[in-house]
Amino acid sequence: MYVAVKGGEKAIDNAHRWLGEMRRGDRRVPQLETAQISEQMTLAVSRVMAEGSLYDAELAALAIKQARGDLIEAIFLIRAYRTTLPRFGYTSPIETARMRCRRRVSATFKDVPGGQILGPTFDYTHRLLDFKLLAESEDEQAEEAIPQDSADVPHVLGLLDRDGLIQKEHRTDEEPVDITREPLEMPASRAARLQVLARGDEGFILGLGYSTQRGYARNHAFVGELRIGLVDVEMEIPELGFAISLGVIEVTECETVNQFIGSKTEPPQFTRGYGLVLGQQERKSIAVALVDRALRWKELGEDFLGAAAQDEEFVLYHADNIQATGFVEHIKLPHYVDFQSELELVRMIRKDAEAAREKADD
Amino acid sequence: MAENSLAGGFAAPAVNSAVAFRGIMMAMAEPGRIMPVSGGIPPRPMDSAAGVLALTLCDPTTPVGLMPSMDQPAIREWLTFHTGAPIIAPGEAEFVFGRFDEMADFTVFRQGTSEYPDRSATLVAAVASLENSGAVLRGPGIKESRALNLPDVTPFQANAALYPLGVDVVMVAGGDLVAIPRSTRVEVE
Amino acid sequence: MTDPSDTSLGDTPPEGTHDQDYNFAYLDEQTKRMIRRALLKGLAIPGYQVPFASREMPMPYGWGTGGVQVTSACLVPDDCIKVIDQGADDTTNAVSIRKFFERTAGVRTTEKTGEASLIQTRHRIPETPLEEGQILVYQVPIPEPLRFLEPRETETRKMHALEEYGLMHVKLYEDISSHGHISTAYAYPVSVEERYVMDPSPIPKFDNPKMHQCPAVQLFGAGREQRIYALPPYTDVVSLDFEDHPFTRLRNDGVCGLCGADDTYLDEVIMDDEGTRMFVCSDTDYCATRIEEAAE
Ligand SMILES: [Zn+2]
Numbered sequence: 085m086y087v088a089v090k091g092g093e094k095a096i097d098n099a100h101r102w103l104g105e106m107r108r109g110d111r112r113v114p115q116l117e118t119a120q121i122s123e124q125m126t127l128a129v130s131r132v133m134a135e136g137s138l139y140d141a142e143l144a145a146l147a148i149k150q151a152r153g154d155l156i157e158a159i160f161l162i163r164a165y166r167t168t169l170p171r172f173g174y175t176s177p178i179e180t181a182r183m184r185c186r187r188r189v190s191a192t193f194k195d196v197p198g199g200q201i202l203g204p205t206f207d208y209t210h211r212l213l214d215f216k217l218l219a220e221s222e223d224e225q226a227e228e229a230i231p232q233d234s235a236d237v238p239h240v241l242g243l244l245d246r247d248g249l250i251q252k253e254h255r256t257d258e259e260p261v262d263i264t265r266e267p268l269e270m271p272a273s274r275a276a277r278l279q280v281l282a283r284g285d286e287g288f289i290l291g292l293g294y295s296t297q298r299g300y301a302r303n304h305a306f307v308g309e310l311r312i313g314l315v316d317v318e319m320e321i322p323e324l325g326f327a328i329s330l331g332v333i334e335v336t337e338c339e340t341v342n343q344f345i346g347s348k349t350e351p352p353q354f355t356r357g358y359g360l361v362l363g364q365q366e367r368k369s370i371a372v373a374l375v376d377r378a379l380r381w382k383e384l385g386e387d388f389l390g391a392a393a394q395d396e397e398f399v400l401y402h403a404d405n406i407q408a409t410g411f412v413e414h415i416k417l418p419h420y421v422d423f424q425s426e427l428e429l430v431r432m433i434r435k436d437a438e439a440a441r442e443k444a445d446d
Numbered sequence: 447m448a449e450n451s452l453a454g455g456f457a458a459p460a461v462n463s464a465v466a467f468r469g470i471m472m473a474m475a476e477p478g479r480i481m482p483v484s485g486g487i488p489p490r491p492m493d494s495a496a497g498v499l500a501l502t503l504c505d506p507t508t509p510v511g512l513m514p515s516m517d518q519p520a521i522r523e524w525l526t527f528h529t530g531a532p533i534i535a536p537g538e539a540e541f542v543f544g545r546f547d548e549m550a551d552f553t554v555f556r557q558g559t560s561e562y563p564d565r566s567a568t569l570v571a572a573v574a575s576l577e578n579s580g581a582v583l584r585g586p587g588i589k590e591s592r593a594l595n596l597p598d599v600t601p602f603q604a605n606a607a608l609y610p611l612g613v614d615v616v617m618v619a620g621g622d623l624v625a626i627p628r629s630t631r632v633e634v635e
Numbered sequence: 636m637t638d639p640s641d642t643s644l645g646d647t648p649p650e651g652t653h654d655q656d657y658n659f660a661y662l663d664e665q666t667k668r669m670i671r672r673a674l675l676k677g678l679a680i681p682g683y684q685v686p687f688a689s690r691e692m693p694m695p696y697g698w699g700t701g702g703v704q705v706t707s708a709c710l711v712p713d714d715c716i717k718v719i720d721q722g723a724d725d726t727t728n729a730v731s732i733r734k735f736f737e738r739t740a741g742v743r744t745t746e747k748t749g750e751a752s753l754i755q756t757r758h759r760i761p762e763t764p765l766e767e768g769q770i771l772v773y774q775v776p777i778p779e780p781l782r783f784l785e786p787r788e789t790e791t792r793k794m795h796a797l798e799e800y801g802l803m804h805v806k807l808y809e810d811i812s813s814h815g816h817i818s819t820a821y822a823y824p825v826s827v828e829e830r831y832v833m834d835p836s837p838i839p840k841f842d843n844p845k846m847h848q849c850p851a852v853q854l855f856g857a858g859r860e861q862r863i864y865a866l867p868p869y870t871d872v873v874s875l876d877f878e879d880h881p882f883t884r885l886r887n888d889g890v891c892g893l894c895g896a897d898d899t900y901l902d903e904v905i906m907d908d909e910g911t912r913m914f915v916c917s918d919t920d921y922c923a924t925r926i927e928e929a930a931e
Contacts, residue, residue, distance in 0.1 A: 093730050163691040168663060265507075267686035267861040270789045397787050407859045410696025411776070417698065417728055421721045421758045421917055424903055425820035425839035428885050433814050460659035464711045467671050471709065472768075474678045475852045475867040503675075505668050540672075560796035564676035564685045586681045586828055587867030589850075610830060614679040627679030629828065629867075 130363025136162030284403030511536030513544025682827030701856030
């Protein structure tokens with residue numbers, strides 16, 4: 085006799101135990117410490133912090149360890165943890181012009197005030213496997229090159245701004261929406277778009293950014309400036325009447341300069357795209373800036389060319405990898421009730437069709 | 447800040463608000479059904495049911511409006527201390543507290559928009575008493591019909607005519623509340 | 636059944652038996668307030684999708700996060716909950732969600748439809764008729780019934796605002812002209828109080844008539860899509876159809892191989908390599924209860 089599949093609870097427990105064992109791997113190999121991840125897998129940690137939208141390297145490292153290195157799973161762990169945290173308020177906007185830059189490059193000018201800082205980059209490394217890393221030898225120590233003072237490092241695009249060659253960004257005192265506290269509404273504000281992009285899936289944003297370079301909403305872009313470094317986070321405390329420092333975070337900021345031939349409403353000038361992400365996320369910040377620029381077609385009076393990167397609903401509703409992975413993977417859950425319904429429908433339609441054919445044959 | 451504004455909140459917020467919400471939700475789901483709620487004591491003249499509703503639903507993200515009868519320092523302080531809700535003009539507010547006779551023209555409150563009819567006010571209106579007799583209510587949440595002693599049917603009829611726009615009304619008397627959402631059609635007895 | 640709306644708990648709630656590391660029913664109070672406000676607006680405008688700032692839950696989107704958030708915002712310590720997936724209490728995801736609420740809210744659980752004050756479901760409405768005072772929470776993947784006709788939210792929102800449902804009728808009618816039948820077997824759209832067209836969640840259309848004038852409160856949560864909607868008890872819920880093609884329920888006309896029921900929704904089970912089939916009730920509680928009753 086048929087017995088429905090029972091014992092779901094036991095099956096789940098067993099699966100979880102097995103998962104724990106797989107995570108640990110061969111016990112003759114020392115267990116990975118989270119400090120090793122946060123110190124030596126910093127770019128993975130950056131990605132988990134950025135897309136998890138929680139700046140905490142230790143928790144990100146823990147999540148990466150627990151997720152067996154599956155970064156989307158790690159991001160998910162961080163997101164789920166993040167939502168349970170009480171919210172005390174909003175910080176003041178960070179001042180990226182006062183960033184202690186670890187890296188700062190401009191593709192539009194040979195040199196810029198404050199200087200170009202190459203910083204810790206993979207650029208110009210030859211991508212050859214370094215077999216020395218197989219052995220457990222210590223690397224040579226490089227000199228830390230972060231300027232310790234927080235003197236202003238003006239943005240490169242400010243130079244163009246002074247000459248009126250780049251589109252003016254309108255300053256507003258409007259409170260930006262918080263996409264983690266309010267449902268996304270279409271059409272979305274630029275603040276909402278930039279937030280979605282900042283925590284959007286790196287691969288998705290990268291692909292969209294790439295598509296704008298290949299003719300889908302083509303908008304030739306230069307990296308006006310890319311900077312990575314530390315900024316202070318401050319919060320106004322109304323009771324105190326001044327701002328207190330909450331700490332220091334690392335961010336990556338990219339501003340692109342884009343050609344713009346002018347429209348009915350705007351004179352010929354350069355326009356910009358903007359990307360700001362938590363941690364060291366160079367590739368992501370550039371891609372965000374490209375997509376941001378593509379999404380601005382309406383405000384700049386450009387045409388909608390039907391490109392994916394211009395399509396706000398398409399971009400914003402599909403950028404979140406936690407939403408995407410959940411829904412894509414959920415089709416492995418049982419759907420037999422719906423399937424049964426379709427089965428009955430197909431049988432019925434076939435029966436009708438057969439009956440009609442027989443009748444025609446008669 | 448007066449000392450009594452610190453009192454009268456939920457003793458166990460998670461459980462008190464869960465239980466109160468169930469009462470409020472069943473009231474909204476079954477228009478005209480009188481539900482008791484408890485756990486909070488606001489300053490007079492606010493009814494305890496109105497206070498419990500505020501503790502359950504209002505917070506810094508929900509602008510609250512006070513009609514003249516409720517616009518008193520003790521009530522302002524109590525609401526601010528316990529909910530953190532900003533107090534603004536009733537016409538712009540998400541929740542409005544007052545006496546029914548002060549609010550009888552529902553159209554001065556937020557009605558929602560055709561794309562977002564949910565962006566409308568919830569009026570918390572104090573009445574002298576609540577009993578299931580008088581005007582006849584019909585609509586979603588009501589099996590055939592239910593009677594309720596509405597102080598006036600006209601504003602409710604006008605409100606229902608705007609459906610899906612309009613306001614939702616919660617009437618309170620002491621520790622009892624009853625809801626008349628915009629979906630409820632009202633007839634005189 | 637105890638009346639879950641009886642608020643006799645009053646001022647002194649009992650010591651909670653839930654996991655003290657988390658707030659009662661997991662969500663923080665501010666999140667619950669936000670969901671509660673959305674639920675009230677949903678009940679006031681039956682069938683209208685209220686946007687809400689869905690939170691990340693400790694389970695993936697698409698696995699019931701909307702339903703879980705709605706349940707979490709509605710639960711009281713006195714509740715007795717039942718969780719089903721595909722009509723069954725013992726499917727893995729149902730087990731997982733039930734455990735979540737046992738742990739975070741300390742509520743009692745049951746498999747009996749009649750004993751539950753709140754039922755969270757994916758893809759089915761129980762066969763046992765629901766009663767007044769009960770709450771049925773649906774997990775919803777795509778809340779927008781027009782989404783497959785028009786992917787843009789800005790457009791579908793306008794269509795609901797203008798009550799412009801012609802596109803849906805055209806689609807259904809095209810089905811009839813090409814297949815002789817409407818080719819939607821589940822998530823079959825309904826009209827609520829002759830105003831909003833609503834997605835009933837992916838329940839088989841067999842279950843649609845159970846929504847009409849249902850004595851229980853029906854709440855719908857779509858977490859990933861950030862929408863909540865609701866049906867108060869005794870609300871008119873009519874499946875879309877045409878005069879010349881009235882709505883029909885759809886079920887396999889077999890009988891349950893376990894309890895003999897001939898009026899329930901059946902799962903088809905393949906028994907062997909020869910393709911031998913057996914049909915059993917999809918509602919495991921209903922089936923087990925019938926078997927018990929027959930044995931008495
Ligand atoms: Zn059976």
